[in-house]
Amino acid sequence: METVDSYQKKRNSMLCPMLKLFFVGFASITILTSCSQYQCVYINSNLPKSESKEFVNETDSFLIKYSFARENFGVEITILNKLEKPVYIDWGRTTLIVNGIQEDGSFYNNQQITSIAPKSYASFSSNTLIAQFIDTAPVDSLGNKDKSKKDKSKIHLYDENNSPVYFRNILSLTTHENLSSPIFFDDSFWVSEIFRTTDSSSQTVNGPANQFYIRKNTGFGMFMGWTAAISGLIVWGLSSEGR
Numbered sequence: 001m002e003t004v005d006s007y008q009k010k011r012n013s014m015l016c017p018m019l020k021l022f023f024v025g026f027a028s029i030t031i032l033t034s035c036s037q038y039q040c041v042y043i044n045s046n047l048p049k050s051e052s053k054e055f056v057n058e059t060d061s062f063l064i065k066y067s068f069a070r071e072n073f074g075v076e077i078t079i080l081n082k083l084e085k086p087v088y089i090d091w092g093r094t095t096l097i098v099n100g101i102q103e104d105g106s107f108y109n110n111q112q113i114t115s116i117a118p119k120s121y122a123s124f125s126s127n128t129l130i131a132q133f134i135d136t137a138p139v140d141s142l143g144n145k146d147k148s149k150k151d152k153s154k155i156h157l158y159d160e161n162n163s164p165v166y167f168r169n170i171l172s173l174t175t176h177e178n179l180s181s182p183i184f185f186d187d188s189f190w191v192s193e194i195f196r197t198t199d200s201s202s203q204t205v206n207g208p209a210n211q212f213y214i215r216k217n218t219g220f221g222m223f224m225g226w227t228a229a230i231s232g233l234i235v236w237g238l239s240s241e242g243r
Helices: 002-034 219-242
Strands: 036-044 055-058 062-067 076-081 087-089 095-098 101-103 120-125 154-157 166-174 183-197 211-217
Touching (some): 062 166, 076 087, 076 166
Antiparallel strands (some): 036 211, 055 062, 062 076, 087 166, 095 101, 095 166, 154 183, 166 183
16 A cells, blocks of 8 residues: 555656646746737739639639738749640749849748649648738828727738739749740739737638738737746746655
8 A cells, every 4th residue: 555655646746747837838828829919911913813812813724823821921822734734833933022022942842843733733832931020111002090990900001002012923834844935924912901919819810811910929928928937937946845
């Protein structure tokens, strides 16, 4: 009986610090998350949109869809090859141009595809292009002052000419394996709306295909998170000494 009791005491002495550490970490993450701000950013284009708000460029040979639904600014492109032969992507001529600056290597990653089989589709994503809050300027491009929602989220509206982020995607496709005689798709997009909120609901982080979000932890949230973590560790240390 003494052996069983000593085993249980030893096990409890090991579990208690682990549980305390878990709750400290959980509390810290909760505080950090609850004190985050979000920029919800909407994209517009002259291209038509699908029901899911993807931008669509369709020809007799290809169907190209653009989606921006993710954290931070990047683009996912889906290409449907309608032809009876393979199509090749010329990555050397495919690029993104953001505010007039060519972003070389914007699609280079480990999962990069080079060809699309006949009568099939493939998707690929760009690297992250913007991961910090976008400067909204005090007055939006339509000359309107900041508007407000019920949660007092500031809303900024923009047009094609004065958007803080205007970008083009240049896509080079060819039916020749040596990448000769390419067909270019030069599609333009711009940020049309930005609003800031502390709401982390699914409407914010799981928006339509023409919306992405950027998250930023507030100074208060970071301070409270670290305070909770340090306080928990101090309590843990004192309780350990007591044993």
